[in-house]
Amino acid sequence: MNKISAQMVKELRDKTGAGMMNCKRALESCNGNFDDAVTQLRQKGLMIANKKNSRSTKEGLIESYIHPGSRLGVLIEINCETDFVARRVEFKELAKNLAMQIAASPSVKFITKADIPESIIEEEKRIELGKTDLDSKSQEMKLKIIEGRVEKRLSELTLMDQNFIRDSSISIKELIQNNIALLGENIKLSRFERFTLGEIQ
Structure with a gap:
């Protein structure tokens, strides 16, 4: 078996958002193959997300993103199950990334295809x-x-079908699923609004 270094584990965590021990186990089970470990963790994240998908999400936060120059801004509501997770730095980072993604995606008008x-x-x-x-x-x-x-x-x-601007190998849907697996709670983006200076909604 290939030796699994701490650097490999860290790179896999940065790539997938999965926990350190989950990354280590995935690398071990894939004999150190990074791409296979990524696939395994994403499949696991999808299974976890599907299991948690029906759970109620009444906590969360409102996040904003104002593009440099202050001519474009985004407001989003993102929900989770508990106030504890809503305060987690990973949840706040996800919210910021989603708001930034919407700002960078002018064609996006809906969260999922079911909303069209x-x-x-x-x-x-x-x-x-x-x-x-x-x-x-x-x-x-x-x-x-x-x-x-x-x-x-x-x-x-549709937002969920977009490639994540900070990692084009995953979609926004996969980004959220990865965070569901990481934080252990259902997460839903409930609504968003994009504001462009001079445009009337």
Whole structure:
């Protein structure tokens, strides 16, 4: 077995947000293979997040981010289960990262795809159906391509589907799941608002 150094454990923790002992165990079980350990921890984080997903989140905090120049700002409400976790530095860092992500993602209007109104989905379909670049395709192929384009557009509108700006190898959904695994509580982003100077909401 490859020797697992403290530096390897620290790098894995920085990458995944998992606890030190979990990182050490993952590296040991993967014989020191960093990428395999990352995959294992993310899968574990997903399982933990799924188990905790139905638990009530009545605590949390309001976080803000003001972009340099003070022409763009974001307010978010992020919730957890207990006041103890709401005061944790990791939870506060997650909140700040989410607010910064929203500021950097002007196309994002919704938290999840489930939040997108049916009228917007139908409008995107109508736009794609009106394009003529697929006229030579069969009807079946045309509908399949349109479905893929609409799904891509909905992902652009959705925060959870964005790549994390500070680590593009994970999505915002995975970032939150990693923190659920780390902090041991369900975490939900409830709402956000982006403010641009001179724009009326």
